[in-house]
Amino acid sequence: MPDTETVTTADVLPPAEAASNAADVLPDPAAASSAAGAAPRRRPALSPSRASDFKQCPLLYRFRAVDRLPEVPTKAQLRGTLVHSVLERLFALPAADRLPPRAKELLAPAWTELSADRPEWTELFEGEDTADWLASAEKLIDSYFGLEDPRRLEPEACELHVEIELGSGVLLRGYVDRVDVAPTGEIRVVDYKTGAAPREIGEAKAMFQMKFYAVVLWRLRGVVPRQLKLMYLTDGQSLAYTPDEAELLRFERTLEAIWQAILKAGRTGDFRPNPGKLCNWCDHQAHCPEFGGTPPPYPGWPEPGAGEETPLDRAD
Structure with a gap:
């Protein structure tokens, strides 16, 4: 589906609700773009990260997708983003060159490129030598090579952007770390995990993400993926x-x-907190009622694009 497709309320709500809520659920991106003289904006979509946010805590979804409050990444998140980038670059090399020393050589230039795009990331290392941090990324690279030999693989795609509209009108959008396709047509979806979330919680979120990708690829290609593979x-x-x-x-x-x-929460702004084990890692405690905070005034349903994932979302 083209990214520039416009949306009406009827695209995402049942007919009865679409008529009564057209004014207060979704803005008209075509009209807004026309008034601003800009190209039409992308329509709202559901990504695995934002869907997982809403399941975990509707208020967290609001803070990230609607208010778009800033979050300070951790060094572990940045390391995961870096390792994902290196593995993508590794598979762009000829198969014979996909060896551990070559992969480690990619770390420094990959970080230079990533931090140039987001210079605020380098502030986490202000006054520090990044050598130890890069060495910890090397350990993850070594761990990867202990799980498989990339010289024997030819993925169909790495960091694949996928998007599909379901029959109900829900638009799904995300990025898949790797898609392998066998000569017989069987599909394997691969996801690299580098984070340190509690295993039981992290594994449940990871499998939710993988099933999300499986649905998208099934609907896009008409083939149920043969295997969903998580690499820790x-x-x-x-x-x-x-x-x-x-x-x-x-x-x-x-x-x-x-x-x-x-959508129901978006009409009223009633995104309720759902306290749990992951609250201790939340950047938004100052705005959360569960911690004595006050959310910012509700700005209304966002301009299309609330389903976007960031590289940090995908790093895990």
């Missing part, structure tokens, strides 16, 4: 899962229900 680079372990069509149908309905719940 911190501890050198992998987890493989085989979905089936019935399961993906159920998961598709879950995504549709999440989107409808987001």
